[in-house]
Amino acid sequence: MREKSEETQKQILDAAKKIFASKGLAGARMQEIADEAGINKALLHYYYRNKEKLFEQVFEEAIHKLLGPVASFMADDSELFTKIRNLCHHYYAVLIEYPFIPIFVLNEASVNPDRFLRLMKFEGVMEAKDKTTKQIEQSINDGKIRPIDPRELLWNILSLCIFPIISRPVAGKLLYPDVEVSEVLKERADKVADFVIQSIKI
Amino acid sequence: MREKSEETQKQILDAAKKIFASKGLAGARMQEIADEAGINKALLHYYYRNKEKLFEQVFEEAIHKLLGPVASFMADDSELFTKIRNLCHHYYAVLIEYPFIPIFVLNEASVNPDRFLRLMKFEGVMEAKDKTTKQIEQSINDGKIRPIDPRELLWNILSLCIFPIISRPVAGKLLYPDVEVSEVLKERADKVADFVIQSIKI
DNA sequence: GTCTATAATTTGATAGAC
DNA sequence: GTCTATCAAATTATAGAC
Numbered sequence: 001m002r003e004k005s006e007e008t009q010k011q012i013l014d015a016a017k018k019i020f021a022s023k024g025l026a027g028a029r030m031q032e033i034a035d036e037a038g039i040n041k042a043l044l045h046y047y048y049r050n051k052e053k054l055f056e057q058v059f060e061e062a063i064h065k066l067l068g069p070v071a072s073f074m075a076d077d078s079e080l081f082t083k084i085r086n087l088c089h090h091y092y093a094v095l096i097e098y099p100f101i102p103i104f105v106l107n108e109a110s111v112n113p114d115r116f117l118r119l120m121k122f123e124g125v126m127e128a129k130d131k132t133t134k135q136i137e138q139s140i141n142d143g144k145i146r147p148i149d150p151r152e153l154l155w156n157i158l159s160l161c162i163f164p165i166i167s168r169p170v171a172g173k174l175l176y177p178d179v180e181v182s183e184v185l186k187e188r189a190d191k192v193a194d195f196v197i198q199s200i201k202i
Numbered sequence: 203m204r205e206k207s208e209e210t211q212k213q214i215l216d217a218a219k220k221i222f223a224s225k226g227l228a229g230a231r232m233q234e235i236a237d238e239a240g241i242n243k244a245l246l247h248y249y250y251r252n253k254e255k256l257f258e259q260v261f262e263e264a265i266h267k268l269l270g271p272v273a274s275f276m277a278d279d280s281e282l283f284t285k286i287r288n289l290c291h292h293y294y295a296v297l298i299e300y301p302f303i304p305i306f307v308l309n310e311a312s313v314n315p316d317r318f319l320r321l322m323k324f325e326g327v328m329e330a331k332d333k334t335t336k337q338i339e340q341s342i343n344d345g346k347i348r349p350i351d352p353r354e355l356l357w358n359i360l361s362l363c364i365f366p367i368i369s370r371p372v373a374g375k376l377l378y379p380d381v382e383v384s385e386v387l388k389e390r391a392d393k394v395a396d397f398v399i400q401s402i403k404i
Numbered sequence: 405g406t407c408t409a410t411a412a413t414t415t416g417a418t419a420g421a422c
Numbered sequence: 423g424t425c426t427a428t429c430a431a432a433t434t435a436t437a438g439a440c
Contacts, residue, residue, distance in 0.1 A: 024228065040406075049435085160362065166308050170315050195358055195401050
């Protein structure tokens, strides 16, 4: 079936991504990950010395996928409404694939906020944020959007992009009992962008 | 130091609250809870037969504090914008006082959505939601607000009320490095209500 | 590289003295 | 009611054959 190590490695990472996503770090079982990858525990440990290392791999890859583009999107020269739309789409796309990121980051952040802050600085998020902040202020001065604290606006966008992902299991059952929530989420990026733009446009 | 069982019980519940909130059910260790409570594991098991039972106790108490009043607010007969404002204020008021509840609930809800759903039904959240949903639809038909899927609107309000609380440590450092975030949060309820109403009003 | 079998460790839970 | 000591089960991790 499988011939190469690279192939197995990918299977492991995909399996780990899936299990970590639904169970979290503590709740995930190495056996379950091995099963999902179609191999056994021993081989899993052969590829990744321990569970912690495996998680680090998946997590850092995920963070990079999330924050790298966020910084790029915020730092580019597109018009404000376009930028908001791009940001929403990106957040939803990545977080649907790595839904465990927010909860894990938030858990860690409550214990050690500086660790995540360091990662954000490394990815260039701070400068990107400053640039977007200036852009928002400029848009207000130009009479393009109503007055609003840029920090407030950014926090709102983050809330509307991230919270639905982490609340998906319960909100899905509460609000969308008869629909496939993953489908709802896919369409939600654009609707959230609309919601934000509706709120700030003159 | 301790004389009575009631006192010990409270210490246990407070400790469990704290540990479960930061580690989740799977991540929490009975030893750690015992340490935090200033007792030993055996005594912990004397008060609560097993970890599951202890968790149930803490979880249900937290849910009740959060959802009971929410259901009342949603079920009352106030006008839509007033209701939105009330909801935002209530969420912020309660969650500023009990900031551990959301992470705690979301952690577990991701793993076991049905447990949370059962509690929501018990607290009467479903009926309250249905009533507010009808109210939103009526407001759209009356031309009072722009067309929007009620589920989408409710999910947005929840996001804007809950996410800032759980992201406070990291968002605070990112967005408000030189300000006291607790002060920002206190004023935020009204601003969030404004943001939502601005987005949906005609 | 991949497997089976097993060691080592963690941790929830209990027995029994005081 | 509270403790020390210990068991039993679950789970991570490794040894060693192929």
